Each structure stands twice: as structure tokens, then as C-alpha cells.
Amino acid sequence: MKTSVAPRGGASVPHWYMYPPKTSYSSEVHVDVVEKELAGLAGALVSAYVHIPFCNMKCNFCSLLTLPGGSDPTVSVYIDNLKREIVNFGARFQRAKPVVSVLYFGGGTPALLPERQLAEVLEQLQLAVDTTQLLSCSVEFSPDVVDEVTTGAWRRHGFNRASLGVQTFNDALLKTMGRRHTATHARAAIGNLANAGYEDINVDLIFGFPGQTAQVWGDDLRAVVASEATHCTFHPLSVRPKVALERKAISPTSAVASLEDRHGQAIGHFQEAGWTQTSAISFSRLSIPNPIESAEAAGQPTIGFGAGSRSYYPSVHTSTVPYATRTPFGAVLRRYYESVSAGRLPIASEVLLDAEERLRRILILQMHHGRIPKSMLSGLDSDIDDSLSTIMEGMLVEGYFVQRESDYLLTTAGSIKAAEMGLSLSSASVKRSLATVE
Ligand SMILES: C[S@@+](CC[C@H](N)C(=O)[O-])C[C@H]1O[C@@H](n2cnc3c(N)ncnc32)[C@H](O)[C@@H]1O
Ligand code: SF4
Numbered sequence: 001m002k003t004s005v006a007p008r009g010g011a012s013v014p015h016w017y018m019y020p021p022k023t024s025y026s027s028e029v030h031v032d033v034v035e036k037e038l039a040g041l042a043g044a045l046v047s048a049y050v051h052i053p054f055c056n057m058k059c060n061f062c063s064l065l066t067l068p069g070g071s072d073p074t075v076s077v078y079i080d081n082l083k084r085e086i087v088n089f090g091a092r093f094q095r096a097k098p099v100v101s102v103l104y105f106g107g108g109t110p111a112l113l114p115e116r117q118l119a120e121v122l123e124q125l126q127l128a129v130d131t132t133q134l135l136s137c138s139v140e141f142s143p144d145v146v147d148e149v150t151t152g153a154w155r156r157h158g159f160n161r162a163s164l165g166v167q168t169f170n171d172a173l174l175k176t177m178g179r180r181h182t183a184t185h186a187r188a189a190i191g192n193l194a195n196a197g198y199e200d201i202n203v204d205l206i207f208g209f210p211g212q213t214a215q216v217w218g219d220d221l222r223a224v225v226a227s228e229a230t231h232c233t234f235h236p237l238s239v240r241p242k243v244a245l246e247r248k249a250i251s252p253t254s255a256v257a258s259l260e261d262r263h264g265q266a267i268g269h270f271q272e273a274g275w276t277q278t279s280a281i282s283f284s285r286l287s288i289p290n291p292i293e294s295a296e297a298a299g300q301p302t303i304g305f306g307a308g309s310r311s312y313y314p315s316v317h318t319s320t321v322p323y324a325t326r327t328p329f330g331a332v333l334r335r336y337y338e339s340v341s342a343g344r345l346p347i348a349s350e351v352l353l354d355a356e357e358r359l360r361r362i363l364i365l366q367m368h369h370g371r372i373p374k375s376m377l378s379g380l381d382s383d384i385d386d387s388l389s390t391i392m393e394g395m396l397v398e399g400y401f402v403q404r405e406s407d408y409l410l411t412t413a414g415s416i417k418a419a420e421m422g423l424s425l426s427s428a429s430v431k432r433s434l435a436t437v438e
Contacts, residue, residue: 016368016422017293018312019361024433025323025349030316033352034345037313038089041303043096047295048103048129050082050121051306051320052110053329056144059167060178060244061206061237065308065321065329069112078333079117082306083124085340089303090128098303099130103137104292105159108308111141115153122157129303136161136291143181146189151196161291162193163202163233169223170216173209178244187227194228200288203229207262208237217262221269232275233282233290234266236419263416271412279369280410280418289369297365307336307346315353322348357427363388364422370410372401391424 054069067074090097103125105113113121125131138161139154146164154162168174169183181189193201203224207217224232236259239245263281270283278289296302296312304311308329310319320336321327332348339346353361359376366372377389392408395401400414400421414421423431 016364016418018296018310018317019364019422019426020317020351020353020357020430021434022310022319022321022323023436024430025317025319025351027322027349029318029347029350030352031345031347033316034313034318034347034350037301037316038092040314041098041301042093044098045101045133045300046098046129047292047300047302048100048125049292049302049304049309050103050105050110050125051107051304051309052105052113053078053108053306053308054112055107055109056112056142057178057180058244060176061209061239063238063240063243064108065332066108067329069109075113075117077337078307079113079121081337081340082121085305085336085346086121086124086128088340088343088345089305090124093128097128097130099133100125100303101133101135101300102291102295103131103134105137105139106163107140109142109145109165110139111145111150111154115149115156118153118157134158138163138291140165141189141193142179143185143189144179146192148192148196151192151198155196155198160198161200161202162198163204164189164193164229165204166190166224167204167206168209168212168216169220170212173212173216176209176211183223187223190227190229200231200284200286201229202231202233202282202290203227205232205234205266206237207234207266208259212262214261214265217265218269221266225269225273225275230285231278231282231288231290232270232284233279234263235281236263260416264412267412267415277370277410277415280367280415293365294369297362297369299362307333314358316350317353318345318347318350320346320348359388360425360427360430364425367410367414367421367425368418370415372408374403374406374408388425395421395424 053066054075055066056069058066137159139159140163142165166186167177167179169186171182174182190201190203205220205224267277275283275285276287278284279293282290292302301314302312307320310317321332335348336346363372363376377392395414396403399411400417401408402411410418
């Protein structure tokens with residue numbers, strides 16, 4: 001769901017969970033375009049993302065907009081506004097409602113939410129959209145909030161996929177990151193989620209930390225395979241301005257080489273363990289990709305709810321965050337509450353997608369997920385399609401893809417270069433926006 005920027009000797013190279021990246025959003029909002037897109041969602045299959053921005057800790061690498069968890073009345077006020085936003089959204093659909101096949105609660109640490117408030121949010125969602133065809137319901141945990149109460153609550157409400165932020169199983173590194181848990185807690189949390197009956201358990205790891213040698217990283221990868229986790233996402237460390245972890249702690253010259261080495265090490269490790277690659281930075285024991293990301297790569301719109309969320313409609317992407325300026329989260333929240341109370345869509349910025357951007361988006365997301373159907377690049381006649389075909393041919397020559405009967409498949413070399421390939425496939429305006437930010 002996020003674009004991260006990895007440390008690459010000064011240059012910013014995004015990982016392509018989404019396209020266009022947030023650097024290309026602007027504060028000029030076309031409510032008429034959004035309303036038209038929303039009308040088109042009646043009866044359509046969609047994903048729903050619900051953002052819960054509360055955490056028990058502030059990790060020193062994390063630039064996400066978060067607030068301390070458990071500090072009522074902030075949580076209650078937030079949840080009241082979230083419910084109102086969902087009601088306002090649902091009021092548009094009198095007959096056919098959008099049909100949600102994928103539900104994802106992200107954050108922050110949404111698992112912190114007390115069961116009563118979770119139940120209230122779900123109740124409003126069930127009224128606003130059609131939830132009778134849900135295939136996958138995910139929630140993000142951190143190990144310090146996993147216990148029988150939290151795991152049981154989300155299971156009781158139908159959540160079948162858990163995503164756990166472990167980051168590393170090395171206690172010294174966990175301490176440096178400002179995490180509250182130890183490796184023992186993380187192992188116990190995975191067991192607890194498995195006992196609670198989550199069918200798919202993703203473990204998030206981060207690679208590229210100072211002091212994370214090949215040995216330490218290898219220990220992390222072995223710990224995942226030895227556990228009951230069924231999916232692993234390994235994020236390259238991104239160090240954004242103003243996070244507590246200082247950029248200078250990462251040597252720019254060694255950063256690229258060491259990131260690529262660790263990335264290759266992870267791919268080799270999971271391949272040897274017989275796991276299936278599900279994206280440039282993830283593997284699954286069950287061959288199941290991240291459901292919301294794979295639905296997006298297949299062209300399914302995502303409706304975002306909550307302050308900090310984004311929505312991806314076919315011809316416009318919207319955000320509750322104004323990206324042009326670095327707005328403190330307090331101001332983002334106030335703006336969100338004002339819009340919701342007034343019954344308006346809480347949009348602070350947006351990016352419009354023309355036919356060319358839509359094509360680039362699908363190509364880039366599919367590339368990130370490892371498979372581009374040849375049909376997407378056949379019978380091309382416009383300049384843009386020709387230039388994309390030329391880029392694809394170059395990637396084949398480099399060995400970043402191999403050809404199969406009907407698809408181009410991402411190789412290990414391609415996975416490691418996926419961020420750069422995404423940049424090559426981006427439009428000139430996206431490249432400009434990335435170059436002018438930070
Ligand atoms: C939204 S967080 C949710 C997980 C939960 N809050 C936790 O940290 O345990 C999703 C994941 O993004 C990754 N992440 C966050 N900040 C990152 C950064 N600066 N660089 C790389 N990965 C990052 C972490 O692996 C984290 O688990
Ligand atoms: S990494 Fe997770 S727990 Fe840590 S501050 Fe970010 S969202 Fe919160």
C-alpha cells in the first residue's frame with residue numbers, strides 16, 4: 001500500500017507498491033471527477049482499506065503518520081469520525097453498493113483497537129458496502145500487541161490474514177530500532193496467531209540496517225522459515241528526512257551494494273526453502289500474494305477510509321494527506337474531521353490518471369508482482385506503447401525478465417532492480433515529481 005524510498009547514495013528510488021507515487025499528488029482536487037468514479041463503483045468489485053493510525057511505540061526508522069495508542073479520547077474521536085466517513089460514503093449507494101472482496105485494516109497498529117470499536121466500524125462498513133463476497137480480511141499486528149484477547153477478537157470478526165511487524169529477530173537491532181519486543185516475543189506472537197487460526201500470517205522484515213551483516217540477515221530469514229509464518233515481506237530500509245534514525249548512519253557508497261546483496265540473499269533463501277515468490281520483495285509458503293496489492297495489480301479499485309488513507313479509482317487517486325507541504329499529523333486529523341463533519345469527501349490531494357498513466361500503473365504494479373501478461377504489450381500502436389515496449393525489450397536483454405508462453409516473468413536479477421525498472425517505466429511527470437521532492 002506504500003511507496004518507500006531506499007537509500008541509494010543520495011538518489012531516491014521508490015518501491016512500487018503504488019503508482020503514481022505520492023510525490024505526484026497535488027492539492028487541486030476535482031470533486032466532480034471523484035464523484036463520477038464513485039458512481040461507477042455501484043455493484044463493482046472493490047477492495048476497502050481502513051487506516052488506524054495508533055501505535056504503542058514510535059520506531060526510529062518509521063515516517064508513517066502515527067499517534068500514541070490507547071490515549072482516549074483521541075482514539076474515540078477518531079473512530080467516531082471514521083464511522084461517520086463510512087456512513088457518508090455509503091449514503092451515495094441507494095441500490096447496488098460496491099462489493100468488497102478484500103478488506104485490509106492497516107496503520108499504525110490497527111490490532112490495538114478495542115473489540116467494541118472494531119465491531120462498530122465493521123457494522124458501519126456492512127451497511128455502507130456489500131460485504132457478502134469477502135474473500136480476504138487482513139489486519140496488521142506488532143508483536144507487543146499479540147495476545148489471546150487481540151488475536152481472538154479479530155478472528156471472531158472474520159479476519160483470516162494477519163500481518164506482523166517483526167523487522168528482525170536480532171534483539172540488539174530491535175533495541176536500536178526502538179521496538180518494544182524481543183525475538184522471543186516475535187516467535188511467540190507468530191505461534192499465537194497460528195493457534196488463533198489465521199490462515200495466512202505475513203511477517204514483515206527490514207533489510208539494510210547498519211550492523212545487519214549477512215549472518216544476522218540469514219538468521220532472520222531462517223527464523224521466518226522455521227516459524228509458522230506463511231508469508232514474508234522483506235522491506236528495504238528507507239530513511240526519510242526527520243526520522244529519528246539518522247541518514248548519516250548509513251554509508252551512501254556501501255548502501256546500494258549491501259541492499260542488493262541482502263535482497264538477493266533473501267530471494268535465494270526462500271527459493272531454497274521451496275516458497276513461492278509473490279512480489280519483488282515477498283515470498284509465500286502457500287503461494288498466496290498480498291491480497292490487496294494483487295487486487296490492485298489486477299486493476300481492482302481500492303476505497304480508503306480514515307486519516308492517512310488513500311483511494312485508488314481508475315482515473316483519479318485521492319489522499320487524506322496534503323503532500324505538497326509537510327503537514328503535521330495533528331493538522332491532517334483536524335482537516336479530516338472537518339470534512340467528515342461537513343459531509344464532504346475528506347480529500348486533501350489527488351492525482352489524475354489519463355490512459356497513458358493507467359497503462360504505466362498496471363505495468364509497474366504487475367512488474368512488482370512478478371508477471372506481465374504479453375497481451376498488455378502486443379498490438380501497440382501509439383508512441384507511448386512503443387516506448388514501453390522498447391523498455392521491456394531492454395529489460396529482457398538485461399535478464400530482468402524471462403519470456404514464457406503468455407507472460408514475462410521477473411527474474412531474481414529483475415527483482416533486485418525492480419525499483420529502478422519502475423522508475424524507467426514511469427512517466428516524465430512522475431520522474432520530475434520524484435526528482436523535486438526531498
Ligand atoms: C504500517 S507498518 C505496520 C506494522 C506494525 N505497525 C509494526 O510495525 O509492527 C508496515 C511495515 O512497513 C515497514 N516499514 C515501516 N517503515 C519502514 C521503513 N522506514 N523502511 C522499511 N520498511 C518500513 C515495516 O516492516 C512495517 O512492519
Ligand atoms: S513501524 Fe509500525 S509500530 Fe513502529 S511506528 Fe511505524 S507503524 Fe508504528
